[in-house]
Amino acid sequence: MNTSIKIIEEINRLKKEKDAIILAHNYQIGEVQDIADYVGDSLGLSIKASEVNNKVIVFCGVRFMAETAKILNPLKTVLLPDKSAGCPMADMITARDVIELKEKHPGAIVVCYVNSTAEVKANVDICCTSANAVQVVNSLPKDKEIIFIPDKHLGSYVESQTGRKMILWNGYCPTHAFIDAKSVIKMKKEHPEAEVLVHPECNSEVIKTADQVLSTGGMLEYARQSSAREFIIGTEIGIIYRLKKQNPGKIFYPANNNIICPNMKLINLEKIMWSLEDNVYEINLPGNIIKKARLSLERMKEFV
Numbered sequence: 001m002n003t004s005i006k007i008i009e010e011i012n013r014l015k016k017e018k019d020a021i022i023l024a025h026n027y028q029i030g031e032v033q034d035i036a037d038y039v040g041d042s043l044g045l046s047i048k049a050s051e052v053n054n055k056v057i058v059f060c061g062v063r064f065m066a067e068t069a070k071i072l073n074p075l076k077t078v079l080l081p082d083k084s085a086g087c088p089m090a091d092m093i094t095a096r097d098v099i100e101l102k103e104k105h106p107g108a109i110v111v112c113y114v115n116s117t118a119e120v121k122a123n124v125d126i127c128c129t130s131a132n133a134v135q136v137v138n139s140l141p142k143d144k145e146i147i148f149i150p151d152k153h154l155g156s157y158v159e160s161q162t163g164r165k166m167i168l169w170n171g172y173c174p175t176h177a178f179i180d181a182k183s184v185i186k187m188k189k190e191h192p193e194a195e196v197l198v199h200p201e202c203n204s205e206v207i208k209t210a211d212q213v214l215s216t217g218g219m220l221e222y223a224r225q226s227s228a229r230e231f232i233i234g235t236e237i238g239i240i241y242r243l244k245k246q247n248p249g250k251i252f253y254p255a256n257n258n259i260i261c262p263n264m265k266l267i268n269l270e271k272i273m274w275s276l277e278d279n280v281y282e283i284n285l286p287g288n289i290i291k292k293a294r295l296s297l298e299r300m301k302e303f304v
């Protein structure tokens with residue numbers, strides 16, 4: 001029996017023993033997606049995490065996602081198999097920054113992309129994901145200023161779709177920054193039949209080249225029902241694994257081969273097994289942070 005099969009068997013045994021469920025983001029490596037009980041984007045994972053009845057959630061993603069699972073289901077044990085799996089965008093703003101922004105713009109509503117720390121979420125009015133950011137902003141009173149944190153690219157895309165001018169924080173995703181408009185235009189020439197699907201974390205020049213601007217969950221749904229046979233994909237390349245698996249007759253080209261989030265690639269089968277064996281690395285958050293952050297996440301869940 002080869003090592004991977006042994007590890008998979010051990011993970012399945014430990015899952016039963018510990019009453020655990022494995023949740024994985026669409027950017028995880030293929031073998032992690034394959035062993036997960038549920039694979040999805042941030043919105044889908046948040047909903048799933050809040051509904052889980054198992055005692056233990058093994059979260060294969062980055063820290064802010066595991067924190068979100070803990071906030072939405074605080075009585076569960078939430079494990080992140082690699083403690084260094086962080087998100088540089090989430091670290092671009094602190095709770096202190098949010099407090100200062102609110103002091104500078106009293107009365108403004110703070111909308112926060114879920115790619116943020118629990119402490120930041122505890123200081124905002126409402127969260128959003130890339131799948132529902134436009135709906136969230138459209139729902140806000142027209143006479144109120146809006147602060148949008150931390151992703152300036154998602155914020156500027158939301159501005160273009162809602163017509164609302166917002167105060168944007170200067171955060172961004174370093175992985176999506178690898179996608180440039182020139183390369184996408186060149187690829188379109190090479191594959192004229194392909195539809196271009198890009199994530200709203202891309203810059204506005206890339207977004208202009210797109211046929212569709214979608215969350216990763218949106219891309220999966222769109223590719224499934226589209227009559228197109230070829231697609232150029234402008235997001236982290238982990239999604240291509242799932243796109244290919246779900247659409248065996250279709251072709252998916254990454255917008256370039258460098259769109260790899262190193263943090264999303266830290267988790268593998270061995271680390272999931274060790275995580276279940278040793279109960280590591282448990283996400284623990286102060287009760288007051290959970291209570292406050294939960295409010296902003298629960299408000300977001302109305303926009304599913």
Ligand code: SF4
Nearest residue numbers: 087088089173175261
């Ligand atoms: S892809 Fe970007 S936003 Fe997502 S976890 Fe990696 S660095 Fe953060």
